[in-house]
Amino acid sequence: MAADNNHILIIGGGTAGWLSAAILAKSLNSKQETGVKVTLIESPDIPILGVGEGTWPNLRATLHKIGISETDFIRECDATFKQGAEFINWAKTPDPEQSHSYYHPLSTVSHSSYDFNLAPYWLQQDKNTRLPYDRAVASQARICDEGLAPKQIVMPEYSAAQEYAYHLNANKLAEFLKRHCIEKLGVNFVSANVTHIVLDDDEFITHVETDHDSIKKIDADFFIDCSGAKGLIIKETYNIAWHSISDVIFNDTALAVQVPYKDQNQAINTHTLATAQDAGWIWDIGLQNRRGVGHVYSSKYTTEQKAKQQLIDYLGDNYNDELMIRKINLNHGYHKKFWHKNSVAIGMSAGFVEPLEASAIFLFDAAANMVAAQFPRDKTKMKYAEQKFNQHLTMRMQRTVEFIKLHYCISQRRDSQYWIDNCDPASIPENLKQRLDFWKGQIPTKYDFENAWEPFNLDSYLYVLYGMGFETDVANLAAVYTDKVKAELLFSNIDKASEVLINKLPKQRELIEKVIQYGFSRV
Numbered sequence: 024m025a026a027d028n029n030h031i032l033i034i035g036g037g038t039a040g041w042l043s044a045a046i047l048a049k050s051l052n053s054k055q056e057t058g059v060k061v062t063l064i065e066s067p068d069i070p071i072l073g074v075g076e077g078t079w080p081n082l083r084a085t086l087h088k089i090g091i092s093e094t095d096f097i098r099e100c101d102a103t104f105k106q107g108a109e110f111i112n113w114a115k116t117p118d119p120e121q122s123h124s125y126y127h128p129l130s131t132v133s134h135s136s137y138d139f140n141l142a143p144y145w146l147q148q149d150k151n152t153r154l155p156y157d158r159a160v161a162s163q164a165r166i167c168d169e170g171l172a173p174k175q176i177v178m179p180e181y182s183a184a185q186e187y188a189y190h191l192n193a194n195k196l197a198e199f200l201k202r203h204c205i206e207k208l209g210v211n212f213v214s215a216n217v218t219h220i221v222l223d224d225d226e227f228i229t230h231v232e233t234d235h236d237s238i239k240k241i242d243a244d245f246f247i248d249c250s251g252a253k254g255l256i257i258k259e260t261y262n263i264a265w266h267s268i269s270d271v272i273f274n275d276t277a278l279a280v281q282v283p284y285k286d287q288n289q290a291i292n293t294h295t296l297a298t299a300q301d302a303g304w305i306w307d308i309g310l311q312n313r314r315g316v317g318h319v320y321s322s323k324y325t326t327e328q329k330a331k332q333q334l335i336d337y338l339g340d341n342y343n344d345e346l347m348i349r350k351i352n353l354n355h356g357y358h359k360k361f362w363h364k365n366s367v368a369i370g371m372s373a374g375f376v377e378p379l380e381a382s383a384i385f386l387f388d389a390a391a392n393m394v395a396a397q398f399p400r401d402k403t404k405m406k407y408a409e410q411k412f413n414q415h416l417t418m419r420m421q422r423t424v425e426f427i428k429l430h431y432c433i434s435q436r437r438d439s440q441y442w443i444d445n446c447d448p449a450s451i452p453e454n455l456k457q458r459l460d461f462w463k464g465q466i467p468t469k470y471d472f473e474n475a476w477e478p479f480n481l482d483s484y485l486y487v488l489y490g491m492g493f494e495t496d497v498a499n500l501a502a503v504y505t506d507k508v509k510a511e512l513l514f515s516n517i518d519k520a521s522e523v524l525i526n527k528l529p530k531q532r533e534l535i536e537k538v539i540q541y542g543f544s545r546v
């Protein structure tokens with residue numbers, strides 16, 4: 024006989040917990056009598072991690088879908104617009120005379136809309152005179168160079184001239200989503216510690232016990248583990264095996280600091296800066312009234328003292344002794360499965376890959392959307408959803424690890440053991456190794472990406488490969504890619520479009536101030 028899944032309990036109120044609660048409550052109509060009830064329990068004693076400040080455009084779509092006003096979100100989460108990331112000193116050993124940098128912008132490359140790959144034509148241009156790849160194939164790198172916003176104040180909420188995501192204050196985002204979930208989406212909230220997770224004879228969870236004064240036990244049909252690194256269900260209850268990736272991604276520590284702007288009129292970057300160091304890299308994210316800056320490094324290749332000094336040097340006269348530098352240990356990897364019995368892990372509990380491409384919140388969002396879309400109301404149909412979810416998320420984690428590793432393993436830097444070891448073939452995942460080997464003689468095309476749900480697509484790979492100076496043999500390209508006239512026309516159109524955009528888009532701070540004062544027109 025069919026038994027219904029009618030109540031979901033989420034453990035944890037960090038970014039993963041509240042984002043999942045919002046997506047599930049909205050998608051499964053928690054406010055309706057016939058919908059699925061969603062409860063979130065959060066410890067009043069364990070603070071959220073609160074460091075994820077960079078996002079992807081999917082967050083924009085999610086905020087829109089769950090009924091949040093973009094203006095309110097920007098005002099309340101100190102948010103700014105993000106159009107991609109700039110990678111500084113990744114490709115070559117730093118040269119004090121001329122640092123190397125390239126962008127991985129969020130907008131798709133202009134060729135995507137024509138299904139016409141510009142990369143082979145760019146590769147055939149004169150190396151000494153051609154524009155860098157990111158500037159040749161799209162406008163967004165040039166817009167970021169100018170510190171311009173991706174839209175104008177007259178454009179309605181969530182619409183754009185250029186694809187964009189946000190930089191935000193993670194603690195404020197969790198608070199903001201919490202209010203929205205409780206007030207607008209019908210989520211029940213319990214502030215208490217889960218003290219025990221109770222299983223039946225078949226190891227399905229029946230309920231959790233808490234230290235709340237009156238709510239000693241919460242029954243539910245389905246449980247979501249958003250308890251962060253603790254992994255209350257996935258690790259502590261089910262002890263699901265862990266797949267470490269520390270042999271691929273070497274960084275194991277982060278030092279994070281919040282740096283107020285000296286002058287509140289200071290320009291705000293419209294992209295994340297990622298500056299490579301000799302044993303890691305430094306992120307730099309501009310919010311409305313401060314920057315979030317941090318050094319992610321490998322303790323095998325440097326000391327905490329040296330890493331801290333590099334962070335202080337990077338900050339220059341923006342640093343003072345009153346700023347608190349927070350140390351965070353990073354445990355790279357993911358569980359061998361995420362959905363087990365009547366539970367699923369979303370967030371840090373499921374796994375962690377360093378924040379180089381700010382992919383975590385995207386993965387939480389994707390996971391919560393998948394649970395919502397396939398949520399089996401009939402408990403007897405759970406096995407199928409479990410299988411699909413585990414396959415899907417495993418593929419997303421693997422492909423994320425490969426894309427992050429790409430930034431390291433095609434570098435020409437040999438100035439420290441860290442960079443030398445990062446290029447050791449033994450540290451490169453097999454799928455990435457095969458792709459790179461193939462792309463030495465062949466242009467990457469959409470056919471290299473067999474799964475439509477891969478988190479990083481052809482555009483992303485082309486930006487990083489050719490931004491880093493990856494060599495594809497051009498000898499045979501001319502015979503195959505013969506439509507030079509069309510390519511030249513597209514390159515010239517991109518040039519013209521860039522000029523138009525640069526003339527009409529406002530500076531990031533100017534737009535943020537207008538949003539705070541007037542707001543966008545609501546949709």
Ligand SMILES: Cc1cc2nc3c(=O)[nH]c(=O)nc-3n(C[C@H](O)[C@H](O)[C@H](O)COP(=O)(O)OP(=O)(O)OC[C@H]3O[C@@H](n4cnc5c(N)ncnc54)[C@H](O)[C@@H]3O)c2cc1C
Binds near residue numbers: 277
């Ligand atoms: C240095 C660094 C930089 C990052 N930068 C980015 C970035 O730019 N972009 C990005 O997308 N991601 C980034 N991430 C990753 C991501 O944002 C974090 O992994 C994320 O903040 C973790 O969120 P979470 O909700 O899974 O866990 P947490 O924030 O740790 O929340 C855990 C929750 O579980 C609750 N809890 C724990 N135990 C119990 C219990 N017994 N009972 C009840 N509640 C309990 C806690 O109270 C808390 O509410 C970064 C991560 C790091 C480490």
